[in-house]
Amino acid sequence: MKVAVLTTSYPRFEGDFAGKFVADAVERIRARGVEVEVVSPLGFRHFGLAYGRGVVPNLKRRPFAAPFFLGSMLWAARRAARSADVVHAHWLPAGAVAVFCGRPFVLTVHGTDLELARRAPRLARRVLRRAGVVVAVSQALAHEAERLGARSVRVIPNGVDVPAAIEPEAEPPEVLFAGRLSAEKGVLELVEAADGLNLVVAGDGPLRSRIPGARGFVPAAELDRLYGRAAVVVCPSRRDGFNLVCAEAMAHGRPVVASAVGGLLDLVIDGETGIRVPPREPAALRAAIDRLLGDDDLRHRLGAAARDHVARLCDWERIVDATIAVYEEALTD
16 A cells, blocks of 8 residues: 655654654654655745644734745645555645545644634535545544534544653653643743743743743753653643644653643543633642642652553554555455
8 A cells, every 4th residue: 555645744854843643654654665755845845834833823924825835835736646446645735635636535633624624614514525445633623524524534633652651750840831822822921820830831932932941852852851850731722623642641651630621531531530610720730730749649640540541542553554454444345
């Protein structure tokens, strides 16, 4: 089997987080003997839309670039699809291109797709209905894809590596946030909630100047070290398709305080693998953080359960099996 993977985000260098979960999946699928050709902005002109804030936010600033971006991607995608059995598109813009590739295609939706679907519902419905199979990385996204008319939907989360051992917490205890410093990630609510706590913030974005002590972008190895030191990891997103930081923190045996939204609901089971709180409520965030910091037994019990849960949910072997099965389903559609 040969697969053409279309993606609007792919790592540009060692340690780049952009589209890393797509690249990780490609490597493991290739290891199973599947031939994969990747069509990404590394190989076609993206006119400033692919990186930085991401395609959807960039489109707000440069809407005139959309036809050029899609045309450039379509040329590269059609060339790759000529020798492919199936096309696998990641995110709706790549799905719109896959419609014109003349091959059965699978579409994976990751979360920002929903914002694009709200802005261009006709396009979203057409793409979702034409896909042989729609893969959603969370149950919440699956329900939205079905609402928009997707014919066949499968839930396959992103894969996560589980470290061999759990590292000891730092002293004094650290509360960790990692991710883009933007409003939808809830980082301002966390800064308010964590007043007086030992808050560690790893990430960059438009709100960085408002986040005291923000460390900016950190490479993967440094982020792993921060997970290993943290007592609690907080994911206060206002919306989320699948929160990779949450899954990685759980893999490190850390309890997570998370907003009860989107894909976080699949990861954080309230009172079992972490604590859920309503989004946009700093007081609820602070109460949950204080509860975990004040109870070592609870913190360690939830962390151990979180590690077990994510090891099952995000196991790479299971994910690759499911992805190859989806390709086969699309071919028989």
